[in-house]
Amino acid sequence: MPNAAIETTYHLARQRYADWGVDTDEALRRLEQIAISMHCWQGDDVGGFETDAGLTGGGIMATGTYPGKARNADQLRADLEKAFRLIPGVHRLNLHAIYRETGGKPVDRDRIEPAHFQRWIDWARQLGIGMDFNSTYFSHPKAADGFTLAHPDPGIRRFWIDHGIACRKIGAAIGRALGTPCVTNTWIPDGFKDVTIDRKGPRLLLKKSLDEMFAAAVDPQANRDAVESKLFGIGSETYVVGSHEFYLGYAVRNKKLLCLDAGHFHPTETIADKISSVLLYLDEILLHVSRGIRWDSDHVVILNDDLRAIAEELVRGDFLDRVHIGLDFFDASINRVAAWVIGVRAMIKALLAALLEPTPLLRQCEVDGDFTGRLALVEEVKTLPLGAVWDYYCLKEGVPVGRKWLGEVRQYESEVLSRRG
Numbered sequence: 001m002p003n004a005a006i007e008t009t010y011h012l013a014r015q016r017y018a019d020w021g022v023d024t025d026e027a028l029r030r031l032e033q034i035a036i037s038m039h040c041w042q043g044d045d046v047g048g049f050e051t052d053a054g055l056t057g058g059g060i061m062a063t064g065t066y067p068g069k070a071r072n073a074d075q076l077r078a079d080l081e082k083a084f085r086l087i088p089g090v091h092r093l094n095l096h097a098i099y100r101e102t103g104g105k106p107v108d109r110d111r112i113e114p115a116h117f118q119r120w121i122d123w124a125r126q127l128g129i130g131m132d133f134n135s136t137y138f139s140h141p142k143a144a145d146g147f148t149l150a151h152p153d154p155g156i157r158r159f160w161i162d163h164g165i166a167c168r169k170i171g172a173a174i175g176r177a178l179g180t181p182c183v184t185n186t187w188i189p190d191g192f193k194d195v196t197i198d199r200k201g202p203r204l205l206l207k208k209s210l211d212e213m214f215a216a217a218v219d220p221q222a223n224r225d226a227v228e229s230k231l232f233g234i235g236s237e238t239y240v241v242g243s244h245e246f247y248l249g250y251a252v253r254n255k256k257l258l259c260l261d262a263g264h265f266h267p268t269e270t271i272a273d274k275i276s277s278v279l280l281y282l283d284e285i286l287l288h289v290s291r292g293i294r295w296d297s298d299h300v301v302i303l304n305d306d307l308r309a310i311a312e313e314l315v316r317g318d319f320l321d322r323v324h325i326g327l328d329f330f331d332a333s334i335n336r337v338a339a340w341v342i343g344v345r346a347m348i349k350a351l352l353a354a355l356l357e358p359t360p361l362l363r364q365c366e367v368d369g370d371f372t373g374r375l376a377l378v379e380e381v382k383t384l385p386l387g388a389v390w391d392y393y394c395l396k397e398g399v400p401v402g403r404k405w406l407g408e409v410r411q412y413e414s415e416v417l418s419r420r421g
Contacts, residue, residue: 001402003395010392013385020358020381024389027355030320031393034351036344037092037132037183037326040099043079043340044070045332048098048136060138061234062298064333068417073101075420077123082412083340084127086405088348088397092129094326095120097136097167109136110162114173121177130180132326135167137188149209150190150202150241157209160188164213168223175222183286183324185259186210187228191236202241210250224324226286227251228259231266233296252281260285261328262306263292272309276317288328289347298329301343303350311350316359335417338409345405352393353386 001009014024041048045062049072070076076099084091097109100116107116114121124131137148137160145151148160164186171184190202214225229244230236244265251258258278260271271287278285289310291299301307314320327347331339358381365374394401400408 001391006388006391006395006401009385009388013388013392016385017356017389020384021361022356022358024356027352028389028393028396030355031348031352032089032397034320034325034348035090035092035130036347037094037130037324038080038083038087038340038344039094039327039329040076040080041096042330042343043076043336045336046096046330048096049073049101050098062330062332064331066332066334066336068413068420069332069336071420073099073119077120078416079337080340081127082409083337083344084129086341086399086408087344088394088399090129091344092132092326093120093124094132094134094328096134097163097170098139109140110159110166112163112166112170114170117170117174121174124174124178130178130182131174132183132185132324133167133171133174134185134187135164137163137186143189146192146235147190147202148188149213150188150206152205157205161209161213164209165216168213168216168218168225172218172223175219181221181224183224183226183257183326185226185228185286185288186213187230187259187261188242189233189236190242191233191240192238193235194238196239199239203246206241206246207250210254214254214256224257224284226257226259226324228261228264228286228288230261230264230296248278251278255283257284257286257324258282259288261288261290261296262310263288263290263296263298263328267292267294270306270309272306272313275310275313275319275323279317279319279322284322284324286324286326288326290328298331300329300331300334300339301327301346303346303353307346307350308353311347311354312357314351315354315357316363335409335413337412337417338406341405341409349386349390352390356384356386356389357381 017024046060070079097112100112101119102116142156142159151157167184171182175182227247227250229242229247230240232240248258260274262271289301291301293299314323327343362374362377391401
């Protein structure tokens, strides 16, 4: 569609929304201020750069063998840049500890330092983006039996505590260097596959480990700590030490961010309903937006009802300034750069749809007890011209409108990705 047609269509859409009391220009202004933290691990199937073989085991599995995955940090950064150029707005990078660069020298996870991520920091500064960080508690010899911070062996526990301490220092260094707080997230796989007798003991050990890991004060303007729960995992189907209730209590008592992962709950649960509850007791939270199909399968995020519900809750509750939005999926069956673009653009579309909702009108129906009107209006809003506003936003931000981005990804695949071994 020619630019003039996009602008004309937008002006018509703007009037349609104005009839509902919605200012589309203001919605776009607010949308432009929201940064999504795009996860690096989609680009190489959660492999990391610890060894040439990447990671194996640990319940982290990207399915598929699509060609062209990043084999080193330079390739991964190039792929990330390509994706960022096709996504409207200025966003962030979410990095895992296994993506360190040590110059070929073996450095175990309890000894990592900010220097091992300096090239990532320099790259982010050049792009003008912020970064977030994640400790890596899986796919390691000292996690082979499924336990880390809750391990009964104090030596193994010490190793993982030191890893967490190191990650907090790296997060703080990232935040100071880039001038925006780094959210450093902690997720562990600890749990049992089958019948579990002692559920209390491992949780006492986890609490003790976390207390030691978080003992040193870190400037919140440089680093924010987050803890992430899970209902079950591969090899921990019956019992996970770090449950939602455990981490909610820990976050409230210790003033940490609680990470809500969309794939870490029962398939019929949605994290949208949890946001308003936990934010009554926490200053901020972290979201890992994913899409599970039947289980925590980390499918590419799409604009479905669950995603829209998350965005609606953030806007309706006026939570945008208190919630850090990150994505978490990994699909090796399709073009990996395309997966990033699809997922992040879907998240932004969901936020735009929520910002364009005539929330005061719908809320008034609810206050008045007019539930008939509430339901009727919610359904009518669904067919308002969201697409016209989205296209205009992409045009204004200088990124491809509509399906044009896919052609750029295919060209990149032909010229770059297809030449990788």
